[in-house]
Amino acid sequence: MQGSKVSIIIPVYKTEKFLRKCLDSVVNQTLQDIEIIIVDEGDMDECRAIIDEYERNDSRIKTIHEKNGGYGVSINKGFDLATGEYIGIVESDDFVDENMFEDLYKIAKDSDADIVKSDWIEYTESKNLCRQVGKINKTMTGKDLTAKTYPRLLSIQPSIWSAIYKKSFLNDNNIRFLSTPGGSYQDTSFTFKVMTLAPKIRLTSKAYLYYRQDNENSSVKNTGKVYAICDEYEEITRFLDEHKDIKEWANTQKLIRQYRIYIWNLRRIDEKYREEFIEEFAETFKKYYENNEIGKDFFKKINKKEFNMLLNDKAGFKKHVDKLVQKAKSKAERRKMFSVNINLSRISIVLFGKHIVEIS
Helix, strand or coil, X not given: CCCCCEEEEEEECCCCCCHHHHHHHHHCCCCCCEEEEEEXXXXXXXXXXXXXXXXXXXXCEEEEECCCCCHHHHHHHHHHHCCCCEEEECCCCCEECCCHHHHHHHHHHHHCCCEEEEEEEEEEHHHCEEEECCCCCHHHCCCCEXXXXXXXXXXXXXXXXXXXXXXXHHHHCCCCCCCCCCCCCCHHHHHHXXXXXXXXXXXXXXXXXXXXXXXXXXXXXXXXXXXXXXXXXXXXXXXXXXXXXXXXXXXXXXXXXXXXXXXXXXXXXXXXXXXXXXXXXXXXXXXXXXXXXXXXXXXXXXXXXXXXXXXXXXXXXXXXXXXXXXXXXXXXXXXXXXXXEXXXXXXEEEECCEEEEEEC
């Protein structure tokens, strides 16, 4: 039996407040030849009743209701069930423009791309605020890309939900999500693998997906999962050790990204966990340094003095991070009163806490 053009996987976990808006945006896609796979964590909450209702009314919907053990397991179950030529992912607290999958599928078919990735919109419902992030600009579009020839692809936020992936490409390379129970940031290793392995990537600067910023249950706001990001980078390290040809050109980019994300994680987690995370951080990068993986190109992007402090003065490094956290809090307070942001996709001016200019 021939599959649909696109299979859209929607993992659901405690998002009853947002689920109808998400499902409405998917079932009303202008691309009708889609398969909608809802992977429900299995709680008998309002989500179950909503999913049952939509399933009764739309024959394109398939559902899995069971305890899956985490985000990665849920997505992998969706991959295994999918019959579409391409696969997309929409998280159940987000929603999408009605022409998203028609547009992305057309780009994919016209170029025979393995991945088509779009820009996205940060959405804050409580403030009625939509802001295109501008991570993909027009200079990056309309051409075939690979991560080897265009390393900037590896520095784009994972944002797995703003893309479609050729199913045969995922299957041929056995690309799946980590199945760590209750894990977070499991898009990190997945994105690295697809970007480094894909023979042809296409980008579009158009934004279709509304990425919700005001869901308090979002994993990005969970400060308790201290080492989740480490699991992802252990998997990327394992992957590169298996793919020596990719490691030759991608390892430095990976190390730069890993260092920056570990700094971000230190600033995110509760202060009581910082000291122990610094121990893990220092031990990991000490091994890279002793293995001669860190060189001049790494220090073009990473402050060498800060790096040496991490390895040789952990107490001093913690004080340094504490100052960064305090500085960021002060900056955030100032930005609430006044800020000017300009990039290739938008201009935003905030004055006395209100957006007086917002041009996308």
